[in-house]
Amino acid sequence: MKKVLLLISIVFALVAIPATVFLAGQSQELRKKAAPATSLSLSPSSITKKVGDTFTLETLIDTGSNQVVAAELHLVFDPQKLEAQTITNGPLFPSILVSGVVDRGSASITIGALNSRTPITGTGTAAVIKFKALEKTEGPIQIRLAQNTFVGSLGEGSTNVLTGSTPANITITGDSSAAKTSLANTANTATNSGNTISQTQQPILTPSPTPQASGSAQASSSATLNILTPAKDANLSSSKPTLQGKAPPGSTVTITIHSTPQTVVVTADANGNWVYTPTTALDSGTHNVIVSAQDPKTGKQLTSTTSFVVASGGGSVSTQSAMPISGDASTTYGIIILGSILILAGLLYPTTRRAYG
Amino acid sequence: MANIFENNTSSKATQLVSIIALLFFLPLFILVTYQTVTLISRATGTPAAIVVDTKAVLEPIKTDFYHAFSQGGEESNDMLASIVPQLKTLKPKLIRLDHLFDHYDVVGGGSGSLSFNFEKLDVAVNTILATGAKPLLALSFMPKNIAKDGSIINPPNNWEDWAMVVQKTIEHFSGKGGKNLSGIYYEVWNEPDLDQFGSWKMGGEKNYLSLYHFASVGAGRASGVNPFYLGGPATTGLYKNWVTGLVASGNRLDFLSWHSYLPNPKKFGEDQQNVISWLLPYPQATLLPKLITEFGFTGSKSKGYGTTYAAAHTGAVIRQLISGGPLYAFSFQPKDGPNQQAGDGWGLVTHDDNGKKLKPRYSVYNFIDTMVGNRIGVSGEGSWVTGFATQKDNTIRLFLVNFDEAGTHTETVPISYTNLEPGTYSYREKILFGRDVTLTETVTENTFSKQLFMPASSMAILEITKQ
Numbered sequence: 001m002k003k004v005l006l007l008i009s010i011v012f013a014l015v016a017i018p019a020t021v022f023l024a025g026q027s028q029e030l031r032k033k034a035a036p037a038t039s040l041s042l043s044p045s046s047i048t049k050k051v052g053d054t055f056t057l058e059t060l061i062d063t064g065s066n067q068v069v070a071a072e073l074h075l076v077f078d079p080q081k082l083e084a085q086t087i088t089n090g091p092l093f094p095s096i097l098v099s100g101v102v103d104r105g106s107a108s109i110t111i112g113a114l115n116s117r118t119p120i121t122g123t124g125t126a127a128v129i130k131f132k133a134l135e136k137t138e139g140p141i142q143i144r145l146a147q148n149t150f151v152g153s154l155g156e157g158s159t160n161v162l163t164g165s166t167p168a169n170i171t172i173t174g175d176s177s178a179a180k181t182s183l184a185n186t187a188n189t190a191t192n193s194g195n196t197i198s199q200t201q202q203p204i205l206t207p208s209p210t211p212q213a214s215g216s217a218q219a220s221s222s223a224t225l226n227i228l229t230p231a232k233d234a235n236l237s238s239s240k241p242t243l244q245g246k247a248p249p250g251s252t253v254t255i256t257i258h259s260t261p262q263t264v265v266v267t268a269d270a271n272g273n274w275v276y277t278p279t280t281a282l283d284s285g286t287h288n289v290i291v292s293a294q295d296p297k298t299g300k301q302l303t304s305t306t307s308f309v310v311a312s313g314g315g316s317v318s319t320q321s322a323m324p325i326s327g328d329a330s331t332t333y334g335i336i337i338l339g340s341i342l343i344l345a346g347l348l349y350p351t352t353r354r355a356y357g
Numbered sequence: 358m359a360n361i362f363e364n365n366t367s368s369k370a371t372q373l374v375s376i377i378a379l380l381f382f383l384p385l386f387i388l389v390t391y392q393t394v395t396l397i398s399r400a401t402g403t404p405a406a407i408v409v410d411t412k413a414v415l416e417p418i419k420t421d422f423y424h425a426f427s428q429g430g431e432e433s434n435d436m437l438a439s440i441v442p443q444l445k446t447l448k449p450k451l452i453r454l455d456h457l458f459d460h461y462d463v464v465g466g467g468s469g470s471l472s473f474n475f476e477k478l479d480v481a482v483n484t485i486l487a488t489g490a491k492p493l494l495a496l497s498f499m500p501k502n503i504a505k506d507g508s509i510i511n512p513p514n515n516w517e518d519w520a521m522v523v524q525k526t527i528e529h530f531s532g533k534g535g536k537n538l539s540g541i542y543y544e545v546w547n548e549p550d551l552d553q554f555g556s557w558k559m560g561g562e563k564n565y566l567s568l569y570h571f572a573s574v575g576a577g578r579a580s581g582v583n584p585f586y587l588g589g590p591a592t593t594g595l596y597k598n599w600v601t602g603l604v605a606s607g608n609r610l611d612f613l614s615w616h617s618y619l620p621n622p623k624k625f626g627e628d629q630q631n632v633i634s635w636l637l638p639y640p641q642a643t644l645l646p647k648l649i650t651e652f653g654f655t656g657s658k659s660k661g662y663g664t665t666y667a668a669a670h671t672g673a674v675i676r677q678l679i680s681g682g683p684l685y686a687f688s689f690q691p692k693d694g695p696n697q698q699a700g701d702g703w704g705l706v707t708h709d710d711n712g713k714k715l716k717p718r719y720s721v722y723n724f725i726d727t728m729v730g731n732r733i734g735v736s737g738e739g740s741w742v743t744g745f746a747t748q749k750d751n752t753i754r755l756f757l758v759n760f761d762e763a764g765t766h767t768e769t770v771p772i773s774y775t776n777l778e779p780g781t782y783s784y785r786e787k788i789l790f791g792r793d794v795t796l797t798e799t800v801t802e803n804t805f806s807k808q809l810f811m812p813a814s815s816m817a818i819l820e821i822t823k824q
Contacts, residue, residue: 070643072633086734088415096416097633097643099626099681110633110681116641130413130734152640237403311401332389339382339389 037064038151038161040073040126042143042168049133051174057143058090059127066153066161067119070097070112073127074146076242076275079105079229081141081172083132090125100127105229106146106242106277119154133172140169147266148279224248224272225293225302234308239281241308243289246272248302251293257282268293284310402740402761405770409746411753412776413734416680418747420726423675425493427453427651427687429703431694433460435481437488440692440706440713444488447705447722452485453650453687455495455547457526459509464500464522468515471503473525482530486538493542493650493687494530495591496523496572498554510555512563516571523575531582539583544614544650545572550592550599559602565590566606573608588612591650595628597635604642612646612684618656620762622673622743625652629681646684653689658701661764665790668717669814672758672789675725676743680732688718717790724789727818728756741766742811752822759811767813774805774821785820797824 043058059073071093077084084107087100098110107129113119131143144167151162227245230236247253247268255266255276268274274291287310292303426449428436433456437444444452458464461478464471485492498509503518505511513519527543529535549557549565557565569589576587588611590599595615603610613632617625629647636643654661654670661667671688678686693702698711705719730749738744744757759768777800785795786809798805798821809817 069640070633070637072637085410085736086413086415095644096681098630099679100415110630110643112644114644116644150637152637152643154641156640158638158640335389336386339386342378342382 037163038062038066038068038153039064039164039166040145040149040151040162041166042075042145044168045166046140046169048171048173051133051136051172054085054130054132057129057131057168058125059129059145060123061092061120061126061151062123063121063153064161064163066151066156067121068113068151068153068161069116069119070110070152071126072098072108072110072148072150074106074108074149074277075129075143076106076146076244076277077131077143078141078273079244081133081135081137082143082170083134085130085132087127087129090127092120092122092124093126103238103242105244105275108277116154133170133174135172136174137170137172140171142167142169142269142271142273144168144269146275146277148277225253225291225304227289227291227304227306230306230308232306232308235311236308237311239284239310240278241282241310242275242277243291244273244275245291245304247274247291247293248272248295251295253291253293256290257287282310404768405739405742405744405757406737407742407744407755407757407770407772408736409753409755409772409774410734410736410776411748411774414748415732415734418679418728418730418732418745419682420729421450422678422682422685423671423688423722423725424449425451425453425648425685425687426490426691426705427455427493427689428692429690429694430456430460435484436692436694437481438484439709441484441487443706443713443715443719444490444691447488447691447719448726449488449490451493451542451685451687452488452490452691453493453495453544454481454485455497457494457497458500458522459498463526464502467502468513468518471518471521471525473522473529475526475529479536482536491538491541492530493544493648494526495544495547495650496526497547510553512568516567519568520571520575520578523572524578525575527576527579527582527585531579531585533581533583537583540585541583542586542588542612542648543572543576544591544648545569545587545589547591548593548616549590550596559598565599566602566608569603570606570608573610576609586611586646588614588645588648590614592616593618593656595632597631600632601635601639604636604639604645610642610645612648613642614648614650616651616656616689617649618651618653620654620670622670622677622760625649625674625686626677629678629683649683649686651689652686653703658697658703660699660701662703662718663700663716664764665717665814666764668721668789669758669760669816671718671721672725672756672816673743673760675721676745676756676758679745688722720789721816724787724816724818725756728754730754739768739770742768742770752820755819756816757809757811757819758816760814765813767811769808769810772807772809772819775803777803777805777821778823779803781824782821783824785822787818787820789816789818791815791817 039062041060043060047055049055084102087102087107087109089096089109089111093111094114095112096109097112100109109127111126145165149162149165150160153161224246227243229244230241243255249268249270249272251268253266253268253274257278266274266276286307288305288307290303290305295302424447457478461481463473463475463478465474466472482492499511499513500522501507501509503513505514530538531541546568548554555563557563557568559565573587587609590603591614592599593616595617600613617628619625632647633643652674654667690703692706693704693708693711695708695710697708705716707714728747730747733746733748735744735746741761742757742759744755746753746755753774755772757770759766779800779802782798782800783795784798787793805821811817
């Protein structure tokens with residue numbers, strides 16, 4: 001009898017636990033689906049520009065039935081083809097909660113309603129971004145909202161009420177050599193002739209060769225996995241640098257950032273582009289990145305690695321001189337001390353004649 | 358001890374070795390010394406190369422958020438009374454007072470039978486009102502007659518007494534039957550995390566959330582009052598657990614406040630980003646006004662407060678907060694305490710016993726006010742030279758500040774204005790505490806370039822106006 005009861009209990013547990021998990025999951029799914037939908041889109045959705053043209057893109061929001069109070073927008077794009085010059089709030093969001101930042105390949109801003117008594121409802125322009133077309137494209141490329149874009153709404157707690165976003169496609173036509181000339185001129189308008197150091201300042205970009213991916217090789221030429229930015233061993237001022245690269249279209253890309261590991265999974269788009277910007281600031285110092293994805297044709301696992309350095313204190317490490325990075329002066333002090341001792345020894349040590357023989 | 362070489366070599370050989378060593382190490386010595394000196398003096402950073410895109414019009418800037426000042430309690434009297442004219446010139450919007458309940462003899466009686474006398478505090482508040490500002494009152498510290506062990510940094514014996522103190526204070530100043538002031542900010546405590554002010558925590562025996570809760574209970578009981586704001590936690594810095602703890606506590610919270618004594622101005626901008634990112638899981642809280650109710654480059658007394666160093670730091674902080682910044686940032690403090698002839702007081706103005714002299718930082722606020730207008734796109738800021746630009750009517754203005762923590766960095770800054778209409782422009786360079794010159798310039802293409810030498814700890818506003 002006891003054994004029967006024990007058996008019944010075990011069978012019950014084996015059935016009840018998965019059933020409970022399943023039902024709980026269904027409940028969450030229902031809740032998710034029941035949450036009113038908010039969507040973002042970029043307008044115009046399709047645009048053709050010439051190299052050197054500047055243009056603006058609006059981030060439109062449709063709040064659905066949500067009462068939106070804040071939106072953290074992150075846009076990503078190909079930094080070789082496009083340069084974001086400014087990002088600001090649109091008329092629908094009167095408050096700038098975090099100042100807009102434009103960087104290589106990304107633009108972000110956090111905007112809000114005036115107060116919680118007047119949340120944002122309906123449709124309208126959330127943000128306006130000004131771009132410059134840098135280089136000709138072979139076909140349309142995307143400007144899109146990154147996965148870490150967040151929209152917060154009254155009554156939804158910490159749920160991101162954003163359920164979808166529509167990118168913009170841009171085709172850039174024209175002579176890329178003209179663009180290089182134009183860019184070089186723009187970069188040279190602000191040279192630091194009064195200083196021994198000259199720097200090209202953001203967001204003025206000079207065209208550079210496509211960064212080569214480092215680390216382990218690809219499975220085949222038709223299945224590419226690489227990390228395009230940041231360049232290997234780049235010194236970065238941002239503690240949340242945007243990582244971009246190529247992967248088999250539609251594949252799931254796993255990104256792991258060391259030292260303190262952060263692992264995320266993103267999906268490569270139809271063109272094989274993947275992008276990720278860390279939501280948690282990276283400590284200063286060296287970070288190693290490993291990305292992996294599965295080749296859909298062969299099933300083989302692809303990996304690629306790179307590394308970069310996040311500068312300390314928010315400043316850029318000077319790339320002009322060969323002097324050591326600030327803080328690593330121990331070798332220098334050692335050389336100074338050793339040299340001083342030897343020089344002094346040579347100068348001061350008495351020389352005395354000895355009798356030989 | 359004999360030179361080991363001398364046992365086997367002649368003195369000439371010894372000299373030769375010494376000379377070779379000298380020739381070898383001396384250049385190396387010079388090289389590493391040069392590198393070390395340059396490294397130390399230059400630090401790690403990027404020089405600026407400013408580009409102003411005159412067609413990239415952004416949002417209107419606010420020039421009132423930095424017209425806020427916080428007076429400390431080095432004297433337990435109305436310290437500001439003697440500098441009202443100097444304060445009026447600063448066009449203050451808010452002036453903060455703390456030590457309400459230990460410097461002004463407000464609370465009398467005992468638990469359950471408290472009495473209130475706001476006469477002395479009224480004098481101080483009237484002084485604030487005379488400057489054109491409204492008061493921000495830091496509800497601090499615990500009245501002795503209700504505090505545990507009579508210590509003003511302790512909790513009360515009975516929390517209802519604390520609630521009563523807050524209620525009566527709000528009813529006096531915001532009450533229609535009292536001072537009848539509207540829009541007053543009441544901040545719960547001052548630097549609760551500091552040992553000196555009680556070392557309160559987010560939990561435990563001295564739980565700030567209890568202190569805040571009963572303050573909000575008292576605020577809720579205040580009747581016949583004009584609109585007012587209750588907030589906190591007024592900590593010594595911006596701390597995530599304090600902010601999110603207070604937000605999640607469910608108490609009435611009309612604003613968030615903290616103090617920032619940070620030598621690096623860019624940390625002020627990072628703090629704004631951080632606080633929003635912490636609050637996004639509480640979307641409604643992202644919209645709470647943020648008030649930095651004290652700020653400076655150090656919380657210690659420093660002679661730097663009497664020099665252009667503090668002025669440049671303030672200018673650099675204002676630049677970091679010019680977009681997406683707090684509702685108010687309060688400079689600490691309008692007036693020095695007594696006996697600070699050494700020049701290390703925090704004040705914008707020296708004490709009466711030191712001549713009520715204006716210090717360089719005093720001039721920053723009105724200087725930056727000329728920047729009113731719509732912000733326009735600026736790129737190329739450096740590690741030390743930062744700035745922002747605005748457009749109003751026909752004039753483009755560029756504010757630049759050169760600040761480094763050592764106070765030694767000088768820089769010649771190239772500046773370019775792009776997307777200009779060709780024509781004749783007046784170009785004005787106003788250096789704070791320096792020259793103010795106007796030239797006529799002709800722009801034939803769409804770009805106009807200049808170079809500006811910026812001494813250490815300096816600020817400038819450059820204006821171009823199409824004629």
